[in-house]
Amino acid sequence: MTREMTGAKMVVEALKEQGVDTIFGYPGGAVLPIYDEVFQQNDIRHILVRHEQGAVHAAEGYARSTGKPGVVLVTSGPGATNAVTGLTDALLDSIPLVVLTGQVPTFMIGSDAFQEADTVGITRPCTKHNWLVKDTDQLAATLHEGFHVATSGRPGPVLIDIPKDVQFATGTYEPAKPTASHYQPAVKGDMEEITELVAALEVAERPVFYTGGGVINSGPAASQLLRELVEATGIPITSTLMGLGAYPASGKNWLGMLGMHGLYEANLAMHDCDLMINIGARFDDRITGRLDAFSPNSIKAHIDIDPSSINKVIKADIPIVGDVAHVLEDILKVWKARGRKVNREAIAKWQEQVSEWRKVNCLAFAADEKTIKPQYALQRLEELTKKHDRYITTEVGQHQMWAAQYLNFEDPNRWMTSGGLGTMGYGFPASIGVQMAHPDALVINVAGEASWLMNMQEMGTAVQYRLPVKQFILNNERLGMVRQWQELLHGERYSHSWSEALPDFVKLAEAFGAKGIICKDPKDLDDAIIEMIEYEGPVIFDCLVEKHENCFPMIPSGKAHNEMLMGEADTQGVIQSTGAVLV
């Protein structure tokens, strides 16, 4: 069934056909025809953000919390360039997005027209793929292909640039065809490699699962299969920042997050293991630390849907290219068929060793009666919100690491954070996207005051759409992580790492028509958090915390997993000049 219609109408039709219910956007001259079509229908809700970067992060929050692609509609020129940070963020964290940008009419392209930018040129390195559509007859097929590419294989952001004359012109609408694209990444892993992995798993004495965002991206089935495999084998499991929630934090084999600010037991298990099973993670530098001392005695299996992830950083002894859910299903099948064997005796000893490491209690901190320690704030937040239908987003910095350490995630898609790019300003708009997808859930953005200010204009969006997002700001009046590095690496010269002239956050909330809460006394914290939860609308929670707290454990740059700093006492002269040049 093909139909004649304008390009602008095709956009709306294609979005409907793809099952899109929400788009985030900001209008402008080059997308007015599409906005006119958006106006004349009721199937797709449009959320008007206050800045295009906010639209992309909101779409990321929507996508991560639902598993569906996020959709963005912005105008040409500045609309598109403002989206670049969000696109890069989504690329590094493998978040499926379809971003539609308006463009000046085809006959004006290249003339430096008003609000013209080479959008496909600018976004080529920060999208998985992008298209400039010059012919209305190609528009519908390109839109469908965009959704296919964004969601197939390793997910990622795509951008479709649509000149204004293409939106006005009439063409033929082609419905989506499942076989139309040559882009069909393999999802099944090689059975020989899978069998080799199972054979290794059967005899390993100190195995560990190292899981990442790929498990979440693979869908809920992947998390289920992972849990089945972990429970059946009793193998300890750790996860990257991106993978939190795939295995429940309450699970008995859970080691906690690993990496630069990961838990002691997780990093030592990685260092001492004899079989490392990487499932959907990519050996990021925040994970590996010093490469030549990374888990020196282990056989490394690496499951990843992207062949370019394999052997990029760490040599894989058992490389498996495939989708996590498909591969885990096959691993379980083979493992069961071969008699469900593991080296029970050795693993029991290994678990004992893990228990010894746990006793170190690496997340212990010195509580204070007068000042709120940020760790304490998060412990209380966890305690008072864990029974809720809860989603957490974060900004970037110390608060993000503390949130990953002190909040517990029982399910996938409940934790939205900017991992690869480390984008300050991500969390607030992301919380808006999450709340749009889950209107009745408790959505909290754990923030630092500096990050939060980067996209604070989105308060307007939250209030306009009555989105009860809770902005839980750990306010230390510092760029905490920068300050921490300056203390450890730059002779305590705190160059431009404090937040001066901060707004009064309560008044700021009220100015936007939201609620503001300030809390500085540990004794008042519980009541204040409960007040925040119970308020039926957006809240800015200004939690004044200890200003000079550092985030531990910490693997300093240039060090190995077994060279963690556990607290202030360990920090004297630890980072040498070779480490200081790393980020």
Add this chain to the structure above:
Amino acid sequence: MSALHIKKGSTKHSAYNLRPNFSDVQEQHTLAVVVENEPGVLARVIGLFSGRGYNIESLTVAEVDHTGHLSRITVVTTGTPQVIEQIKAQLGRIVSVHEVHDLTVEGPSVERELAIFKVVGDGEKRVEALRLADIFRANVVDSTLNSFIFEITGAPDKIDAFADLMRPLGLAEVARTGVAALLRGA
């Protein structure tokens, strides 16, 4: 360790031609990349090389299948075996790339390049240039009383050799196409 019977670095079952041990030796590889013939596809490939810091020694591109909208990019690159594997994997995940062939690994292959040389001179040098061109089977495609343009095809090292010989004889300008390459046999 003893409980595991896998040799470290073993990748013997891999479909991705992973080497058992990566070395630091720089290798030169000729890659043939079949791509969708669409605007910007060359920028994607070149952008990958510059963005990730890979080398391009030579690059040729032209449409090879008009009905199928396919172009063939032949790129000669250098890097350690690990880098070469990364380049191939990264090329392979570009959405507009259909196939990536490493002709150096899949070989033997035939590599040819076309070059044209302008040689300016007179007297004995002019005669010598013409004589050497004959030995190299280069054709004269333009001539004036004090210059020749030679056209030569061959493997890149043959063209290098010809350039070396022409230099003292008045070599003024060179234009080279870069390598086109195909696997031998059917």
